[in-house]
Amino acid sequence: MSDSSLFVDLVASATIGIVVYEWTAPPDLGSFRMVVENAAAPLAGSEAAQLGHTLDATRSRVLDTIVPEHLARTIETGEPCAFEVDLRIDGRGMIPFAVHCFRVGPRHASLMFEELSERRRLARELDDRMRALEASNRALDDFAYVASHDLKSPLRDIHNLASWIDEDLGDAIPPPTRRHLDTLVGRIARMERLLDDLLAYSRVAREGTAPRALSVREVVRNVIGLLAPTHHRIIVEGDADVVWARSAVFEQALRNLISNAIIHDDRPGGTITVFVRAHDGGTEVVVRDDGPGIAAAFRDRVFRVFQTLGGPASGTGIGLAIVKRAVESHNGSVTLDATERGCTFRTFWPAANGV
Amino acid sequence: MASYHTVSVLLVEDNDIDREAVRRGFAKHKIANPIIDAADGIEALELLRGSGGKAALARPHILLVDINMPRMNGIELVTELRADPTLRDTIVFMLTTSKSDEDRIASFQLNVAGYIVKNEAGIGFARLVELLDHYWRLVELPS
Numbered sequence: 001m002s003d004s005s006l007f008v009d010l011v012a013s014a015t016i017g018i019v020v021y022e023w024t025a026p027p028d029l030g031s032f033r034m035v036v037e038n039a040a041a042p043l044a045g046s047e048a049a050q051l052g053h054t055l056d057a058t059r060s061r062v063l064d065t066i067v068p069e070h071l072a073r074t075i076e077t078g079e080p081c082a083f084e085v086d087l088r089i090d091g092r093g094m095i096p097f098a099v100h101c102f103r104v105g106p107r108h109a110s111l112m113f114e115e116l117s118e119r120r121r122l123a124r125e126l127d128d129r130m131r132a133l134e135a136s137n138r139a140l141d142d143f144a145y146v147a148s149h150d151l152k153s154p155l156r157d158i159h160n161l162a163s164w165i166d167e168d169l170g171d172a173i174p175p176p177t178r179r180h181l182d183t184l185v186g187r188i189a190r191m192e193r194l195l196d197d198l199l200a201y202s203r204v205a206r207e208g209t210a211p212r213a214l215s216v217r218e219v220v221r222n223v224i225g226l227l228a229p230t231h232h233r234i235i236v237e238g239d240a241d242v243v244w245a246r247s248a249v250f251e252q253a254l255r256n257l258i259s260n261a262i263i264h265d266d267r268p269g270g271t272i273t274v275f276v277r278a279h280d281g282g283t284e285v286v287v288r289d290d291g292p293g294i295a296a297a298f299r300d301r302v303f304r305v306f307q308t309l310g311g312p313a314s315g316t317g318i319g320l321a322i323v324k325r326a327v328e329s330h331n332g333s334v335t336l337d338a339t340e341r342g343c344t345f346r347t348f349w350p351a352a353n354g355v
Numbered sequence: 356m357a358s359y360h361t362v363s364v365l366l367v368e369d370n371d372i373d374r375e376a377v378r379r380g381f382a383k384h385k386i387a388n389p390i391i392d393a394a395d396g397i398e399a400l401e402l403l404r405g406s407g408g409k410a411a412l413a414r415p416h417i418l419l420v421d422i423n424m425p426r427m428n429g430i431e432l433v434t435e436l437r438a439d440p441t442l443r444d445t446i447v448f449m450l451t452t453s454k455s456d457e458d459r460i461a462s463f464q465l466n467v468a469g470y471i472v473k474n475e476a477g478i479g480f481a482r483l484v485e486l487l488d489h490y491w492r493l494v495e496l497p498s
Contacts, residue, residue, distance in 0.1 A: 153452060156473075157372035164379065 017041035017097075017113030020104060023075055029068040035108070042087050042097060042113050067099075071109045074101045084116065096120060137205075144202035148195045155195065159188050190316075194306070197318040201305065204249055204325045211246050211330065211352075216254075216276045216285055219247075223255045231269030232262050238276035243283045243349045245330055250349070253326035254287070256319040257345050261289035263315070282332065282350040293338045302336060323347070362491045363389045365412060367399040367432065368421040368450070373473065377419065377450075380484035388491075396427025400435060403442055415496040417468075417487070422451040422458055430458070433465040444497040450483065 011018050020036035037044055070081055080102035086094045096116040104110045162185050166173070173181065217236050224234055243250060254274070261272045275286040294302060294309065301307045303324040308317035327334045327347050337344040368374050374392055381390065391412060393399035398407075399418070405411025422429040429449060436442045448469045449462045462470050468490075471483050 153370070156452070157370065160372050160376055164375075 011036065012038050014038055015040050017044070017115075018110060019113075020108055020110045021071055023071065023107045023109070026075070026107070027072070029072060032068055032071055036110075040113075042089060042095070042115070067111075070099075070101050071111075074103050074109045075107060078103050087113075141202050141205045144198055145206060148198040148202065152192070152195050155188060155191055159185070159192070162188060194316050194318075197316045197322075200252075201318055201322050201325065204252065204322055205329055207246060207248055209246050209248065211244055213352075214243050214245055214247055214250055215241050216243055216274065216283075217241055219243075219251050219254055220258075220274055222251060223258055226255065227259060227262070230262055232265070233269070233271040234258060234274070235271065236274045236276065240276045240278040240283055243276075243285060244352045245349050249326045249329065253323045253347065254285070256323050257287040257347075260319050261287065261291055261343070265289065265291040267291075279348065282348055285347045285349065286344060287347075288342060288344045290342045293341050293343055294336065296338070299336050299338060303334070361388060362496060363391060363412060363416045364487070365391050365393060365399060365402060365416055365418045367393045367396065367418060367424070367429065369394050369424045370421070373421070373450075376473075376480045377484070380480040383481070384484050384488060386484065386488055395424040396429065396432030396435070399432055400427075403436075403445070404439075415491075417446045417448065417491065417496070419448050419450045419483075420467075422449060422453050422462075430461050430465070433462070433467065437465055446496060448483075448487075 017040045018036065018038045019034055019041050021032040022035045023031060024033050025031035067085070070083060073079070074081055080100065082098065082100050084096060084098050086096050089095045098114045098116055100112040100114070102110055162181065166181060166185075220234065220236050258272055258274075261270075270290045273286075273288045275284075275288065277284050277286075298309055302309075302320045304317075305321040306317040307321075308314040323345070324334050327349065330349055332347060332349045334345060334347045337346065364377075366374055366377055368377075378390060381388065391402060393402055399420075401407035401409045402412050420429040420432060427435075429451065433447055433449075436445050436447070447465075447467045448471060449458075449467050450471050450473055451458065452473055453459075454472055459470050469486070471486075473480065473483075
């Protein structure tokens with residue numbers, strides 16, 4: 001078998017539709033004559049697309065009128081092009097095709113037809129699933145919000161009742177009951193903190209302001225302004241400064257990282273370094289401390305909701321979960337590198353087009 | 356003090372603990388002004404208008420109004436009051452857990468005398484009672 005007959009076979013049996021037109025009388029756009037058509041070509045065998053027909057005879061019925069212009073331009077310039085057409089296929093109705101057009105000789109251009117129905121169906125399905133997932137995430141956020149909000153009211157009542165028992169009985173309360181009452185009030189306060197934090201966590205996703213360009217140095221100044229007085233040194237380094245983010249959410253993330261570093265430090269005054277650099281289509285904001293660090297075994301757990309490592313400084317365990325949620329709501333990421341001493345939280349915030 | 360009329364307080368609140376908190380606050384400050392309860396906006400309107408088989412509340416009075424209530428909420432109640440020629444001068448303090456800007460703005464649009472968040476148990480109420488005590492000693496109320 002000769003090479004050229006192999007090529008003929010290849011074209012004839014390809015599962016992708018292939019036709020070749022010859023431009024018989026340029027620049028007449030009505031003079032494209034079909035010279036090759038394989039079995040997979042979308043109109044193969046139909047009356048409208050017999051081999052040897054000119055495009056002009058069929059274009060009004062089967063091919064979009066821009067096809068001759070595509071063929072002409074491809075032959076004139078040698079530049080391949082691609083476009084989409086809907087073709088009426090006998091027994092199947094209108095079917096979308098992606099068409100690739102390229103020059104195959106001085107006066108010939110080939111069209112390759114790739115059916116899009118399946119790809120369109122998958123895209124639609126993917127789209128539907130994404131929407132369902134988004135709706136379910138939203139429902140979960142709404143639930144967290146409503147639950148934490150509505151649970152606060154009975155808890156406030158319990159808080160009131162406990163303080164009235166204390167007020168009314170005062171010194172008459174026997175020591176064990178006094179201890180229980182104090183424990184009760186402590187647990188109520190903890191529950192109130194948990195609900196406040198859960199509310200804050202659900203608000204990260206609900207907070208609806210638009211992202212904008214923020215100065216990391218300015219945000220760090222705001223964060224420091226809101227911190228309790230501290231002996232820690234907080235410095236900003238790096239050659240970049242701008243982050244594209246929702247301002248309240250970004251500030252919350254940075255506040256949580258910085259205050260975490262302070263409250264978990266085992267010495268009175270360490271240094272916290274915020275390092276900012278442009279990186280791979282966005283900005284990397286690194287918060288590094290020289291505190292006690294986090295043991296390797298726990299590093300995956302710190303970002304989960306209500307996970308703490310115990311100890312006197314432990315809060316409710318939501319701070320880093322909020323950080324993770326904040327960056328992920330911007331399609332960014334956060335990772336923790338920890339050495340024997342110190343933690344390094346690397347957050348990545350994509351640039352404007354990434355959100 | 357001939358012009359000093361006893362001001363009654365209409366407490367429009369569906370939560371019994373919050374009602375008791377207000378009463379305790381009054382007792383603690385030795386304020387003996389009568390407190391009348393309404394569980395929601397509809398009951399409050401009946402007491403103010405003397406409808407629904409209830410006797411009309413004597414003036415002068417002030418209203419402490421919760422926002423989230425069944426049947427008719429606090430915003431709806433005050434909207435109704437402001438549209439009623441005989442009740443539009445009613446003095447209303449909102450007393451609510453809602454920190455939402457929307458509720459706050461809606462309340463002041465309705466000319467409330469104050470918007471008080473009952474966030475921390477006890478504290479909010481004690482301050483409120485002090486405020487009211489000064490308020491009705493100092494301010495000439497519509498009678």
